[in-house]
Each structure stands twice: as C-alpha cells, then as structure tokens.
Amino acid sequence: MDSTFAPIWGSLIVFIVCPLLGGLPLIDWITYALTGRQLTKMGTGNVSVSAAFYHGGKVAGILAVISEAAKGIIAVLLTRMFFPRASVWELLALIGLVMGRYWMGKGAGTTNVTWGILAHDIRVFAITILLGGVSFTINRDRQKGKIGILVILAIVIGLFHPNNPEYWVAAISLSGLLWWIYQQIPDDLDLSPNKVHTQSSKVFRFFQAEKNIVSLDSKLDRNKVGSKAANLALVKGMGYTVPDGWVLSPGEDAQALVNYLQPSPEQPLVVRSSALDEDSESASAAGQYLSILHIASKEALKTAILDCQASYLAKSAQSYRQKNQQEAGGMAVLVQEQIAGVYSGVAFSRDPVNSLNNGVAIEALPGNATKVVSGKFTPQRYQVILPELPSSGSPDRNTPNQIVITPKPDEIADSIPRDILESVALLAREMEEIFRGTPQDIEWTHDGEQLWLLQVRPITTLETIWTRKIASEVIPGQIHPLTWSINQPLTCGVWGELFTIVLGKKARDLDFNQTATLHYDRAYFNASLLGNIFLRMGLPPESLEFLTRGEKFSKPPIISTIKNIPGLWRLLQREWQLETDFKRDYQQKFEPLLTELTENQTQDLTATEIIARVDIIIEALEQATYYSILAPLSFAIRQGLLKVSLEDLDNSQTPEITSMQALAIIAADTRKLIAKEQITMNSCASLFAYLAENTEGESILNRFNHWLAQYGYLGDVATDIAIPRWLDNPRPVRQMFSRFFFDTVACEKAKTVSTQSTISWLDKLVQTRLNLKGKVSEVYNKLLAHLRWSLLVLETTWLSEDILLEAGDIFFLKLTEIKEIVANINTPDIKNIIDSRKQKWEQESKLKIIPYLVYGNPDTSLLKINPLILTTSNVLSGIGTSQGQIEGTIKVVSNLQQNIQNIDKKTILVVPYTDAGWSPLLALAGGLIAEVGGRLSHGAIIAREYGIPAVMDIPYATQLLHDGKKVRINGQTGIVEILD
Template sequence: MTQIGGILSILIIPPIIGAIPLIDWFTYAVSGKELTKLGTGNISVSAAFYHGGKLAGILAVLSEAGKGVGVVLLSRIFFPSGSFWEIIALIMLILGRYYLGKGAGATNLTWGIVTHNPVAALLIFILGGVSFTIWREKRAGRISVLVLMVVVLSAQNINHPEYILLTIILASLMIWIYRQMADDLELNPSEVNGESAKMFRFFRGDSGIISLNEALNPQKVGAKASNLSRLKKWGYNVPDGWVLKIGDDIHKLQEFINPSSSNPYVVRSSALDEDTNWASAAGIYDSFVDLTDFDHLSQAVIDCFSSYNSAIALDYRQRQKQSEKGIAVIIQKQINGIYSGVIFSRDPVNQLEDTVCIEAVSGMGLKLVSGEVTPQQYRVFFPEEKVEGEGDISQEVLLNLGKIAREIEHLCQGIPQDIEWTYDGEKIWLLQTRPITTLKPVWTRKIAAEVIPGVIRPLTWSINQPLTCGVWGEIFTIVLGKKSRKLDFSQTATLHYDHAYFNATLLGEIFLLMGLPPESLEFLTRGSKFSKPPLTATIVNLGGLWRLLRKEWRLITDFAHDNDRYFRPILDELKDIPCETLSTIELLDRIDHILEVLKKATYYSILAPLSYSLRQTIFQVNPNDLDYDKIPEITSIKSLQKIAIETQNLLSEAELNQLDCNNYPAFFSYLSESTEGESILNRLEKWLEEYGYLSETATDIAVSRWSEDQSHMRLMFSKFVGEKEIILKVNKDKNKSWKTSMVQPRLDLKGQVAEIYSKLLAYLRYSFVEIENKLIKEKKVLEQGDIFFLKLTEIKDLIKDETINIDKIYNLIKARKCTWEENKKIKKIPYLIYGETPQIDLTTQNDISTTKKSLQGIPASMGIKEGKIKIIKSLTEAKNIDRETIIVVPYTDAGWTTILTQAGAIISEVGGKLSHGAIIAREYHIPAVMDIPHATEIFHDGQLVKVNGNNGIVTILSQITIEH
C-alpha cells in the first residue's frame, strides 16, 4: 500500500506543484506586472528577470529550484534514493509546468538532476560548458546538454533499461517543449542584464542570432533595434524579430523563420547613428517589405548592409559630422495592417497645445513615409482625451494611439517620440519609436518658476544663470566624477519669454548617469514624487554619493568657516561703505567682489535646502514640530507684528476706532503728528534697517527692496494695527526628539543661508542702482531702471569703453524693454517647452478655464477653508484681504509674507511643502495648496471654492463670481 500510495503521489503531486504559478505571483508582488499579459505570456524564470527585475528573477529561481528539489525528495519518501521514480517525478513536474504553469521547466529539471545525482550533474555541467564553446549557439547548446544528460545518467545505470528509457523520454519531452515554445526565454541568460548576459553572449558566438526579446545595447545593434526591444520589454505589441550584425551567418535564420506569401517578412536597417537623440537618419538607409522566400530575404539583408555605404548615406554622415559606426539589420514578421501611420507624441508645429498628432493611411505605412499620398490627419487633446479629425479610423483606436504615445514618451524620460504603428483590426502594433530631434531639449518651469519667478530682465539673468549653472555643475561633478566630463552644465537653465526654465533633458542624462530610473525626472516635468533609486544605482555611484554625503555632513561646519572668513566680513564692509561714496570703477570692483562671494553663498543656498529636505524625508519629522524662527520671512513678520501690538497698546481705544487702518497714508500721517507716533516710526526705521534687504522677489535684483519702497511695509503694518487680535505664534521650548534634532539644525542653516544670500543680492542691487544714477548724469542711459535691461558685460563695456556707441545702447535698451513688456502680457506661459521657443500670438491669448470641479495640487499646510477667491499677481494688488479671502498667487517668495498672513487660505501656481508660502502657512495655521499650474488664470475674483490643505485638492463650489 505504501508503494501504491507513493506511485499515486508521484503521479498527482508533481503536476500540481508544477502548475502553481509562483513566478507570476512573485513578479506581480515585486513589480505589479502580470507575466501572462506581457511578451510571450510564458511564466518563466527569464521572463521574471526580464519583466520584473532582479529581485523577481531571484525569487523565481529559488521557487522553481525548490520545486525540482522537492519532487525528487518526495519520491525518496516511498522509493530508494536515485531510483527511476525520481525521473518520473521530474517528468510529471515538467508536464504540469508546461501544460498548466506555462513554462518550460528548465530550472526545475536542472535542480532536480542536481538533487537526483550530484556527481552526474557536475559532469554534465563541465561537458556542457565545453559543448557550448564548440556550438556557441542557443538551440544547439540546449540539445547538446540534454543529450549529455541522457548519456551520463545512462552510463551510470547501464543495467537498468527502464531508467535509460525514462531518461530519454525526459530529454525528448524537454526538446519538444523547446520547439513548442520557440520564444520562451527559459535558458537564455542574455535576457538578463549583467554578467550572466555577457557570459551567454560569449557562448552564443558571432554566428548566433540576436532576438528582439533580448535587452539590446544601442551601441552594438543601433537605437532602432534597441528601442524595439525596449517596447517589447514594456509590454507593447511588437512583431517578432531578430537582429544580424555584419559577419553573422544569415542562414542561421532558417532555424527561426519560414517566409511565404502567407507569412511575409520585412528587412530594416538599424544603423548605430540612426534614431538617436541627435539624428534620425530617416530614409537614409534601405528597407524591404513583402519578402516571401528566403532567397529574397537574404538578398534584402545584403542590400540593407550595403546601403550604409551608399552615396546618400555617406553624404548624410558627412553633413552631420558623424564618424563611421556601422550598421545592424532587423528581420521582422510583417504585419499587414488595415491602417498604418505615424504618431508624434507632441505637436512639432504648435507645441503650445497639449496634443498628440496622428497621420494614417490605408494598408501599410510606406506610402505615408515616402510622401506618395496625403494622409488622414488627427489630433488627440489631453487631458480632455478629445479626438479631432475626419477619417475612417474609430475614435477608440485613435484615443488608444494617443495614450500609447504619451506612455512611451513618459518611459523615454519625457522626450517627445516619433512612433510608427499599424492596426490589423484587432491589435495596435508598434514598428518603431525614436526621439523627435527637433523638439529637444525639453525645458521645464518646474522648480525654476519658484527659484527665479516672474518676468526676468537681462541683468538679473546674466548674473543668476552662470551662478546657478556653475554651482549645480560642481555638485553633479562631485557625484558623477569622470562621467560628468561630456556634460555642458552651462545649458542647465535658459530663458523663454523672459521666464526661467531648467533643462529637463540634461537633468535626465545626469539622472541616468547616476543610475536613477527615468521616472525620477517626473518630479521636475510633472511634479510627481521623486522616485527611489534602485539598490544597484546606489552601489554603482557609492563613491560619488559618499563624497556628497561627506559634504552634507560637514555642511554646518563648512558654513561656519565660510561665514567667518567671507560672508560676515563682506557684509560688514558693504554696510560700512555707502555706495554713494564710490566711483563707477570702484562700484564695478565692489560688484565683482560681491559676485565672488555670492558664488560661495549659492553653493549653500542649494545644498542647505537639499540637506534639510533629505533629512526631513529620512526621519519623517512633522513640520509642525520644527522651529522656523531663523527663517528671515518668519522673523521679519513676527517683528512687525510685535511693533503693531506695541502700537495698539500706545494708542487709546478711541484713537484706534477713529483711525482707518486700511488707509495707510492717513494712518502714518497721524503717527507723524502724534507724540506716541514718533517712537513707533523710530521702531519701524530700525525694522527696515534689519529687514529692508527683503523684497517681493529676493532673487531678482531688478526688483526694489523694502528699504527702497516702504509702501508695502506701511500697508501691512497699518493692517496689523487694525486687527482686533494679532496671531503671534510663540515657539515654546519642548522636548525635542532625536529625529527632530537631526533636522532642526538644517532648517536653521537654511534660514541663515537665505539671509546672507538675500543681503548679498540686495547690496548687489544697490551697487547697480548707484552706477545707474551716475550713468544717467553722464547721459549714457536715459532713466531709472534702464540698467537692468543691459547684461553685466555690456555695463562694464559702457563704463570702460570710451568709444562705445551710445545711440546703439539706447536702441538696445528700448528693444529689450519692448520685448519684456510684451512677455509680461502673456497669460499662458507653457510649463514645458520642447526645443526652440514657440511663437505665441498675443492676439489669440484667451483666459484659461477649466470644466473640472476640483484641481489637485501639493498639500502644503493642513486645514480646510471655504471662501471667495482673490487673484493677486503682484503686491500692488494686495487689497481688501481678510480671513474669509482665499488668495491665489503666482509664487510665494519671502516678500509675499505679509500678504500671506492676512489670508484665510493660499493657492499658489508653483511651490511645494518646503517653499516660502508653505512655511508661512504652517506657521500661521493657514490652509495652503501649492503647484496648481495657471491658477491665476483658472480662478476668478469672487469665485467660491474650498481649499483642502490636507490632501491638496481645491474644489470649485461656484463658477459664478460672487461680489465681495
């Protein structure tokens, strides 16, 4: 009975074990991908590596190895070790694995044989390695290993014919399964990135056939073949195909393909200089379709290779100044689509509209590419998902094409894509994807709009751009080391319509060199959460990261040193020597000195917030547990509030009721005429001495400081005095946790750096203003503000070069003023720009509206508030604000502090949880939502909305404007 039970167990349990899709479960748990819906649909170890990554692959190997070991050990419960029942158990396991588990079972077999007969397994491995070096081809290598298995195991059991027969059956079963699963990747380590892939490529040899199922290197097989392999990996429908390099044996293809009239193939080029980020080489190399027999296919491959040296190709490479890199050839199954065409993930002509452009023709797409016919033209609008255009293709197919284009663009680091496609009536097939080279680089206002907001004048940019680019370049060089040599950090930022943009394409290249996933770039271009770097990336860049962490760890110490040596001495010197006492040349020397020190301050102004953000993320400290009293905008507003409270105490209740605190000129006139008012005005003068370096936009030296224009301070102060109860938050000493103590010093450092940085910029402005005063007297410029429309080098030339043409300077300033004024009128500034600056027709600029009931931003300060909208694009518009007002602002620099504290809630077009507005809002318990693009155009004064600072959602309660 025991043996009968054993036989039944071996015949029943192993197939069940083989059917359990552990690989699919592990892959889904790790990556969220279902193997049955990707690639070949096989649930194999290599598919887990290929689609799920290294962790999924390792778990797959362990699970399948465990199955092989388990069924062998199961048979030993009932039968002697090494019996033929162990072979039967493996046969049953592999049958279950193939028919129910959708896999070949190679890993099961390998570890099952190791457990069954370790000595034989070692001998098979050694001899198999030798045979692989001889055959150096995947299919032959597989068969040779299975033959060796039969020979070695049979030799040890020569007197047991039943054992030999079962071993032959086992090997034959595996060979049959391999033939049935022609695209299965079970024994193809080349599908896996890393050393295993390199090893198998050696065993494959030069005559081996490269499949599009493999992860391909564009430097070896060209970007076209590499991009197709990536599309396959990402789960898109790509026709099966193979890649030949020069010298590969074409006839090896006969093992894989059988061209016929019902099964045609195409041959296409994949040159190493084709479909790259810099050049498309479209139409330069030959392609062939409708290949229905092997002779014609072979000739097409030869002709395709030959096209690399054609006259047109040689001329193209010469004009592009490209070196000779070589060519590979792609052989693919031909899809006879009922419609074919091209998708541009962005409109290459009118990029201001968020559309995907689709062109299509009936049948195959060669007629479209060659320009033989006029295609059907469609546009898919996002985010509305609306289709525009007339033709025969269904709206559903067009919408799917649009979504696919944007998905692929996203997977390609946000670079716009030119995609060839065909539709066979059931599936959309992708035939090619490549960058739209004319839409590079991609420029983003994300972060840049907060760092340097507003419409920027030439002088400001001529100073900020080299400072920002230079310091960021130094930081990235610390991490990347020698990898950074080919990067041009001077292209990190630029201006479009006099607004600052960062180079998302360059940053994407930097991220890739750092080993970060492409999705990391989305936090710049789309505002997504920053992606966690994979462990492999951390290990690869360990040296650079260690150097950066050492800088971060020493940040406070280094700042203290530089503060004593550079920052405090220059600030003391600038304070002691008024600009008015210096000559024009001395002022230029003063400016050069400030810029030299400002570069050091810029380093800290970048690293200090990064350090604070990093520690905040790691230690998960509640922002409300931190003390913000060293942030300049917080200290300035609290100091002004204290003076307002003292003023309330000095004035009688009758005086306060009599005064109109909303009319600040009358209020200050009263103070100047009263005895008590003199002490208050003296306190305000001291306040300006301490905080007068701040302004509406501290990073823009063209914007006046509070010490120059006191109207803003006076307006806010009078409103504070008029409040019945001033909310003055006092940070009480509390028992700080060790986590808080790890973050608080970095927040304090951020505040100290911001103060020094803003003061240096203020003194820089004062120096230029004084130079301008002197130039106006010399009639080299005409009026106040003109100097900010000249670049720094031009100002130096104007002062030092006696032969300069003054009329030319007048005209230059006039032209730049005109452009700047025009750019101020643009209502809708694109958040992303592709390549060159697109032209905006101001006459067609309409208000931006939305049909959405709610908009998602970044939750910056907790709380929920309903109220009426007040749009404030500049501080001059900051009137009639109270606790029932929800203000909508373009950004929240330090100068906006006194406005923000008056409101019931805040909505900002840019910013995040660590921006100025977010800090102010949390300090005064005001609900705030940041990062709602074009909010000042979407909302309207008097609109009723609900701001939810907990989840970042702004809900429009009424589209009707409600009078205040």
C-alpha cells in the same frame, strides 16, 4: 507529531500553504528592491524569472532563480514532514505551488517544478534533463522541446512507480497544468517569436541552429546595432507587438543570416537601416538610408542587405552627417518579417509643428506604412486628444470615451477606424513615457487584427525638453535680462559642481551651462540633461517624472546606489561639513562684506568703482549660491531619511517668521502707547500720519525704520534683483504693521512664534539644517539686495547723463553689456537694445498662461496665435503642505505691487508663487493655494507657522480660480474642491 493527525496537517500544507507559498511575489519584491521597478507594471506584467533578468539585470535574475528554486524545495520538504519520502503528496504539493504561482503570482512555475523535482527524486530529475537535452538537440525546436520534456517528466515518474497509478495521475496532471499555463503566459524560458525574450535564454543558445545570429528578442546595445534596432528590441522585450527581426552589426558578413532565413512571397521580409548615428536625439537621418520591402528570396535578401549597407556611403548621407556634426559610426542592418498592413501610418506623441498642441498627431492611409512616409501619397491627418491623469502626462486607458479625435473619422471617406486611431495615440504616448518623456515619432501598421509597432525614434525638433517645475519656485515670474545674466551662470555652475562630485568622470561630456534657460522670459530647467544625469547616477528613467509631471521622485535602486558610493561619499562629506564650512565662510567672508556694504554707501562712487563693488558681491554670491542650493538639499534629505515631521520643527529662526514676529512686537508696543480710538480713520495712512505728528510716535517710527533697515532686503521675489525690496517700497509692510495695530488677534498670532522646548536627537539633526537654511537664505538675499542697490546707483547716474531714458532700464541690459559701457569697450546702441527688449518684455507679459513643459525652441508667436486652453474639473490636486481644512472665498494675488484689501481668515489666497517677502500678506489669510512650491517652500513654512491650510503645486491656479469663488482646501491631502 501525532501520526493520527499528520495526514490532516499534511493535507493543509499541500492544499493551502503550498498555493500561498507559490503566490508570494518574491521575484517582484526582489526586482523592486534592487531596481525600483515593479514587474507587474512593466511589459506583459509577467512576474517571472525571465522578466527579472530582462528588467532587473543579472543580479535580480539570479536572486529570482534562487527564490523560486527555494519555493520548490520548501514545498517538497514541508510535505515530507507529514508523509513518506518521495510520496505522491510531494507531486500534489508542486501542483498546488504551481497553481498559486499562476493565479496569485502571475508566473508559470517552471523553476519551482524543476527544483522541486530535484528535491523529490534526483533520479527523475537527472533522467528527465538527459532525455530532454537529447530531445532539444534532435528537434532544435523550442515548442516541440517543451512538449517533449513535459511528456518525458510524466513518463519517467510513472515508470519509477509502475504499480502506483496515483503517481501516473499526479505526474500527468502536473505536466498538463504546466502546458496549459504555457499557453496563457510567456514561460520563463520561452524563446518563441513575439514573446518576452530574456537573458536566461542564453543558456539554451547551443540548441539553436545559428547561435551567433542576433535577433530583436535579445537585449541590444544601441552603440553596436544603432538606436532603431535597440529601441525595437527594448519595446519588444516589454511585450509590445513588434515584427520578428534579426540584426547585422556594421561590417558583419550577411551570409549566415541569409542562410538562416527563408523569405518567400507568402512570408516576405523587409530590410531596414539601423545606422549607429540614426534615430538619435539630435538627428533622425530620416530618408538618408534605404529601406527595402517585399523581399521574397534569399538572393533578393542578400542584395538588399548589401544595398542598405552601401547607402551609408552615399554622398547625401555623408553631407547630412557633416551638417549635423555626426561622426561616422557604421551601418547596422535590421531584417524583419513584413506585415501586410490594412491601415498604416506614422504618429507623433507631440505635434512636431506646434509643440504647444497637447494632442497626438497621426498621419495614416489604408495599406502599408511606406505609402505615408514615401511622400507620394497625401495621408489623412488626425489629432487625438487623450485624457490625462491629474499631475501626470500618462494617458488614461480607463476613459476612452473622453478621447477626442479631429476630424471625426466617420466624416471622412475611407477613414481609419476610430478604435485604431485611439490605439495608435495611446501607443505613441506610451513610447514617450518609456523613453524618459521625450516626444516620439512612431511608424505603425494594423493587419486587420492587431497593431504592430515598426519604428520608434525621438522627434529631434522637439529636443530639448524644458520644465518650469522647481525653476518657477527658485526664480519665479517674468525675469529681466540683467537678473538672468547673473543668476544663470551662478546656478548652472553650482549644480554642475554638485553633479560632478557624484558622477566623477561620467560628467566629463556634460555641458552644465545648459542646465537652465529662458523661454517666454521665464526660467526653465533642462529636463533632458537632468534625465541624462539621473541615468548616469543609476536612477530609473521614471525619476524624471518629478521634474516634468510633478510625480514623486523615484527611489534610487540599491545597485545604482552601490555603484555611486564614491561620489555619494564625497557629497556626504560636503553635507556633513556644511555647517562648519558655512560658519567659517560667514565669519571670514560674508559677515565682513555685508557690514562693509551696509556702512559704505555707493552714492559717491564712480561707475568704475561701482563695477568693482559689483564684482566683489558676485564673487561672494558664487559661494553663497553653493550654500543656498546645498543647505535646502541637505535639509530635505535629512528630513526625508529620518522621517521627521515638518510640523515638529521650529521655524522661528527663518527670515519670513522672525521679520513678522518683530513687526508684531512693535505694533503691540504701539498699542500700549496709543489707543486705537485716537486714530481718526482705521487705515494705514492715518496711523502713520498720527505717528509722524505726535511726540509718542517718534520712538515707534524709529523702531519701525530700524526694523526696515534690518529686514528691508526682503521683497516680492528676493532672487530677482529687478524686483523692489521692502526698503525700496515699504508700502506692504506699512500695511502689515497697521493691520497688526488694529487687529489684536492677528498681532498676537504673529507675536507668538511656536518653538520646540524639547526635541529628539533625530529632530535636532534636521533642525540644525533648517536653521542653516534660514541663515544661508538671509546671506544670499542680502547680497542680492546690495547688488540691486549698487546697480540702481549706477542707473541714477546714467539717467542724469542721458545714457538711459527711464528708471528700470538698467535691468534690460546684461551684466557684460554694463561692464562694456563702463569700460567704453564696443559700446552698443544702448537705447535701441533696451527698447527692443522692453517691447519683447511687454509682449511676453501679456501671455496669461505659460506652459510648464516646453519642447525644443518654441516660437513665442505660437502661444500668441494659439494660446493654451485650460480645462478643469471641480477638483484640483496639488501638494498638501500645511495641515487643516477650510472653506473660504478666493482672492487671486498676482504680485505684491497690486492694491490688496479685505483679506481675513475666510480668505483663501491664490498666488503664482511665494517668497519670504509675502509674509505680511500670508499672515492675514485663512488659507493658501500656490501654483508652484512644495513642503519646503517659503509659503509652506509660513502657513505651518500660522496654522493655516496650504496647497502648493496647482498649475495655472491663478487662471483657473477667480475672485469670489467658494472653495474647500485640504492641506493634508492637497485637494482643492470648487464649491460653486
């Protein structure tokens, strides 16, 4: 390069390129790529090598070191291209690098400078490291050591250039800049109390006086030190204010720790239990073990540790463990600095008494926290309602003025200040998020300046967490006992099989029978179990949010994916062979069975023969359930990975589309034979009356009945055998047929199903799974329909024999009970059982608002006494599933059994759920809003096919929106705006 311009270009490198290079958030990118975690959103937000080690693990930490070392070396080498070797410009380049690292990259730059100095002058590097090591060994103090090494660095650089004052200025500026940054954020190697401690600190353990002492600044294993200590270490490492602490493992000699600590009346310590079975998700052991405060001497400390360890052997503690079926694990002991609390208390992220209460429950008093938990003082009780972000359980820190506290603090004598209560409530909810959405019980204190977290543990009475997300789409609405007794084991069994394929041996202790249950007669999935499965699969804890809060499913980290390659490979083999396997089973099992079930009716079968028929159907359903879960899953995975637009796919082979197309064709042919003017009244009744009374209508009725025989297995909820099918109640499809007859536009739209003439090979890979999904759905729903019709024949017999009193009673029995009645084994009091369940059913049916999240085992009476109160704004947010915008009038439809009229292209339907059986209704509307569902749900498919905007996953939409209300919906963004 021309030497005339070299200084100019070199200056640009130093003052522009180097700061930009320093600001590149390589560490954050590396950690996110490997773990799915963003360091800027975790703990202190410090994007450092230490944070990468702590939040990302060893691989992320090592790569972070390499990336930052490379920055330092590159900055020096770039400068060297324009200036002499080891010039002062290289030091200026490092200063620019560090400035960019701090202001743009949120890091200190220690690693950059270390390796940059190595590239600049290896002599300076070697002498500085040598003298710095000596300084650490003599002082054994990190703070003094850091000051010393920066001073040494500046002096050594200056001594190598005694006659060049610019080196002294640059070296002092670099050291001073680093020291100033150390005061602003935690350094990568900082081991001081109340800082984020990391795995990188292990390198410097040999400088400490007691290298075997374990502190809360370490990443602790709950299996070795108990959940109490491990939880505090976790949140301390994330930047939360936790008193400094040290941990003794079960059986460990306390003498080394006693010698190391210096308790005094001015700086007392507290000894807490951290038993290996304490603060677990199943049992808290609250009050079983000792906590000893105000320890002001070494002798008192040693005695307190021994007393705490001995409390594990107390009879009451042993009885507690036996009652909760806990194995003895041993007592770890936690020693912490005692905080002089001005205000203290406990907080529950969810109300442990009324789990339906969405507020944070706080009990507090002036003074230290032991006053509240001792039971000797009556605390002040507060409820804090936090504003939550749309579709999220996360409290919004940006809207503190919306926080509601009852009773109002200014109305109570000696009350806790409002700002402290707000901070405690936010802290409690943040702890809930950190621990996978599990409600948390925290102990806290405020020293007059800052809030301290003393303990965090799960609220055991609120385990397990149950969620209606997804479950309400698979089998929506109120569910009869017979339906659940069949669906639950089938669903749990198949999900257990699939998870076992991936997890292998890691699935041995999981009870997949607990995957789903009923609350309020509605289906809920076990979010706690699924969260445990996600963790074992290596997915980040945030992945649970897509079940509990409706968030987007978290991307699996690369490392966890690699670890699960054997299981994922086995699942991939199943996925790849899915179509071949289904074709084989369809030909060998499903098609012959469905043909036999259709041709051989059950009217003349005995009860024993009907049960045998039922068993055959359920056996086929077990295999069909496997395909009904894996086929949609396979389709979703392919569509997501290959980025194929759902709008580009051909839905013409799905039952919900083919049924309406065939019906519209019959209606169009009817219009060719019969003029609309020949029908005296523009109604369904008059049309079918005319067809029945006139010769030309006979062929049409035959075709309609043939259509009904083909698609009559569909209904309001095809997965619930208690719900009538079209064949049982053809009124909805007769009305749809009439609408197609009288409305030429609607008929032509339903007739003209869009198909893709040419598709890419990527589209074809996804299309084959969409077609398979439709075929599987047809088989599965036909089997359920035949199961329903077989049991209805048995019900008819029992009604005539006075075993049952009313039609529909059989659905209030369980399948095992039906079999016992037929076999005359332990025949229960059927009528009383049915009557009791019907009363409960009626009570549950009156509940208008059912919670989407349920904690523990909820009491139905709570929902009756304290019903959920819904609040809404003028904007609702859901999932956009069919593109387009429309303004229209709301029509709420709870089910297909109600009389539905006056639906046109200005009508926006609001429904609790959609199934294939809703096609007749959706084909008439101009837009759709559903409480549950996603882009792959039946309603979304129908909406895309008919070109109407649709928004799914708007919780409580049927309660929030009312008939006649004007709204605007955006099927792309998922936004619903209330216009009046």
